[in-house]
Amino acid sequence: MPTSPNIHPKFKLNGLSYPGAEELLNFADELKHQGAPYEVSMANFLEEWLNFEETVVVNTSGSTGAPKPITLRKEHMVNSAEATGAYFKAGDGTKALLCLSSNYIAGKMMLVRAMVLGWDLHVVAPEKDALVEYDNPYDFVAMVPYQLKHSLSALDKVKKVIVGGGAISSALEEKLQQKKTEIFATYGMTETITHVAVRRINGFAKTDVFSALPGVKFDIDQRGCLVINAPKISEETIVTNDLVDLQSPVSFKWLGRFDNIINSGGIKINPTEIELKLSPFISIPFIIASEKDENLGEKVILILEKKTEAETVELSDALSQLDSHERPKKIYTLSQFPYSETGKVKRLDILQVLKNHRES
Secondary structure (H helix, E strand, O other): OOOOOOOOOOOOOEEOOOOHHHHHHHHHHHHHOOOOOOOOHHHHHHHOOOOOOEEEEEEEEOOOOOOOEEEHHHHHHHHHHHHHHEEEEEEEOOOOEEEEOOOOHHHHHHHHHHHHHHOEEEEEEEEEEEHOOOOOEEEEEEEOOHHHOHHHHHHEEEEEEEEEOOOOOOHHHHHHHOOEEEEEEEEEEEEHEEEEEEEOOOOOOOOEEEEOOOOOOEEEOOOEEEEEEEOOOOOOOOEEEEEEEEEEEOOEEEEEEHHHHHEEOOOOOHHHHHOOOOOOOOOOOOEEEEEOOOOOOOOEEEEEEEEOOOOOOOOOHHOOOOOOHOOEEEEEEEEEOOOOOOOOOOOOHHHHHHHHHHOO
């Protein structure tokens, strides 16, 4: 007969201890009726986690398509939490901050790690500057790049930060180099129960190579896309659409998305590579994409997010970094990019918005 997951005796939530599931469930019930929206989301997940079912249902973020529900085994989520604890040496008593939404896997897994590993977890609203608002020191914090960008002044009170849910611009990465905090970019998705690989992005240990968490192995398919073998978190091998340079069975360099590749006049162009070249020169959000072209089949386009017409962008230096076939044949601006709730740019939605603007 299934049983509800155990709670580590050293687990604390906002400074309070909970001897068992019953006490935590009572707290969750109170939050559902009296809490702020982010607290209600947390309460809903706590109830789902502490029931007698062996699985939970989690929605994907929707950054690469429509959001969809995925069923995950609690046993696998516990295994993922233990792998994170082992990799980052974040055992019982770790002071951690949850500043992500508990509606999605990243926020849910911070709660699971805390309950499984015995963390002292402080939960706050998932605002862009959540870290700045509080004076507490932390051992471990998870953020999205947008939050990291707005937390630079407060990073020194954190020992380790993991950043996921979107690409980290080279401009932001450069600003992190003088920080004493250990900052890691993560690779993962809902299907892999958050991260299965990480890379240090600042300090002497900075690298562009992702390294696997314990129990994870990598391969590539015939397209050059990453294949993940992680039996402790997924009974099935996970085939991704992420193009990688496989360094070893436990390490890789991320190159971009296979489904974003542009075929222009027979030349295959990776938008991610162009974005990396442009990122140091363009301070506002942008993406490289494509549109149909009579002669080339597809042509490269640049789409900028400009809040106002008065906002100017000098592109000549940026575009001079590109080879001729990489240079955008058209440049468009939108006043607002569509973003997922987790802060990811929704590329497909941007292209649809652009199409609607041009047809109207």
